[in-house]
Amino acid sequence: MNVFAKTIGFSLGLTLVFTSVTQLLPQVEGEAPVERKVDLGSLTMDDFVAMGEDLFMNKGTCTLCHKPAPLGRAPDIQGMDMVSISAKRLADERYQGEAKDAAGYILESMLEPSKFVVAGWGKKGSNDTVSPMPHIDKPPIQLSAMEIDAVIAYLQAKDGNEVTVSLPSPEAAAEVAAAAPAAGGAAPAPAVTAEEALGKYACSSCHAMDSEDVLVGPGLGTIGARLSEAGIRQSIVDPAAVIVEGFPPAMPPDFAEKMTVKELQMIVTFLAEKK
CATH class of the missing domain: 1.10.760.10 (Cytochrome c-like domain)
Structure with a gap:
């Protein structure tokens, strides 16, 4: 009887230990979306640049590929002065686009990435004529025009260059705030499929x-x-x-x-x- 009681006591104690440990582990499922509120109607350029950096790191998924070698699957644009780099690429004889300045080149590279493919970074088998980069304004990333401008502002400002894109008008900002929760409302809810x-x-x-x-x-x-x-x-x-x-x-x-x-x-x- 004494052995049986000790066995039951040990089992119960072990159960309590495991229960306590599981309560200490992070619980991922069921977390409520985090509120990200931005007053788009009173944006300063510093705010706009910060928004661009956040989009670059998160919703834009840019850092999935644009990272230092050997991990990167695209040029490490965070480690480059994109304004000076843009000038060199616009002058490259392989350039097929229509941009005239750094802002235009960065915009074009997001909307039509195959207009200029950096040597060595093209889709396999394409001889650097087709970019593997998705069109950032289309699903699944689907940045709005205002969000794309914010990313351009960040890429210009991060190296101390002049930001040449304009802040969104109050009307445009209000329209984006109403249509795109990620820009000024709740974070995306958990997927259901x-x-x-x-x-x-x-x-x-x-x-x-x-x-x-x-x-x-x-x-x-x-x-x-x-x-x-x-x-x-x-x-x-x-x-x-x-x-x-x-x-x-x-x-x-x-x-x-x-x-x-x-x-x-x-x-x-x-x-x-x-x-």
Whole structure:
């Protein structure tokens, strides 16, 4: 009887320990969207530049590819003076665009990235004639004209250059505030479908979802035939664990931390069914 009581006591104690530990772990699922309020009607240029930096780092998903070598899959534009670099690219004989100045070149590079592809950074097999960069004004990133101007302002200002884009008019700012919650309202709500989650985290900006075509990263058209659900989950949660041959470790290590538990599971299940 004494042995039995000790066994029960030990089991209960162990259960309490595990329960306490799980309460200390971060709980991702069910977090409420964070409010990001910006008074667009009274923006200063400093505010506009700060907005551009935030868009560059977050919604624009620019840092997924634009980062220092060897991790980057695109030029490290944060480490470059984009105004002077733009002048050199406008003078390059391979330039096919219509821009006349730095602001125009940066704008063009976001809206029509294949107008000029930096040598060595083109889509594989294109001989640097096709850019792997998505059109930033179209889904899934879909920055507004005002947000694009803010990014240009940031890229000009970060190296001490004059900002040549104009602040949005109060009318334009009010229109964007009403139409785009990310610019002045609540952060995006948790996705409810796998397709919505893939769009929210701009997965298709780097991976072809319905083929094996190489964009920035490998195509995922038949990923379920190559990896189990556990393998797919690991590639998202710990992308450096297994690196596909021929690709640098460009995927952010904290990518999964931005997702809710449900969003991550929906993406894993969706990709596992692609065979």
